[in-house]
Amino acid sequence: MFPIKTIKDLLEKKGIEASFQRLKIYQYLIREKNHPTVNMIFKALSREIPTLSKTTVYNNLKLFEEKEMVVALNFNDHEVRFDADTTVHGHFKCRRCEKIYDFKINSIDTDLKGYKIEEKEVYYTGICKDCLSEEKGTNLPN
């Protein structure tokens, strides 16, 4: 689905070198779509790249952010998560299973006038579909 070649082109189109580590980190983001933390990326890729350092993960995520290839998500907890989808969309975080779901935003009606808006971020928190149905399941003996 996302062969190395494609990602390589993508990186080069952005004017950055396609080093092995960089390529793998970006590939991880677009493949997994799991909104990982620095640590999740580091741990997952360390298996393939045993010499990988966390600094490199930080370096590259920062670079991706500058190139607007990645956005950082800041929910109200002390971990930053990353998303390679930079189009405007909302993020829902389940406080039970900790998963983050993307959702589509059709419009936001506000009273803001005269401001130059450059970025929009929308975070929802709650319980996801799966956890809700599990909850129901445990309550009903059948």
Add this chain to the structure above:
Amino acid sequence: MFPIKTIKDLLEKKGIEASFQRLKIYQYLIREKNHPTVNMIFKALSREIPTLSKTTVYNNLKLFEEKEMVVALNFNDHEVRFDADTTVHGHFKCRRCEKIYDFKINSIDTDLKGYKIEEKEVYYTGICKDCLSEEKGTNLPN
């Protein structure tokens, strides 16, 4: 506008003691409405309360959060800001002057279905009205 007495009642209504430091911290939040960081609160109140410690500021903000008297704002930068207005509303941060403005959200139209939403947070970033007009001012010789 927010006399000590009123704030004292408010804290007690929430079931927490109205200690001097606690009262001052909460008063600062609702008076200034400036969405301060821990440091801003600490520095501002240190003048009046020279013995104040940052731990106490952290302790009380945490308590306020638990009691849902305060929400923490996480823009994509490494500082958390606090807001004593806990109703759902948006926050706009100017990347020029760093000020945070509140705005009203009438509605958000999304495709999210079947999820239990418990919290909504909306962050906009850009240039505020004031900074925009200054910008114009410097460009025009008149």
Add this chain to the structure above:
DNA sequence: ATATTTGCAAATAATTTGCAGTCGA
């Protein structure tokens, strides 16, 4: 008197920085 709160100092965690060695066009 007793429970809560405060505030210091130390611990922890996340991120950044400096820099020497490595890699690839």
Add this chain to the structure above:
DNA sequence: TCGACTGCAAATTATTTGCAAATAT
């Protein structure tokens, strides 16, 4: 060969924890 990239170790910053002293009911 040269500049960019990596990765270690140390530094920095934000936040939390442990605990003894202070405070308030």
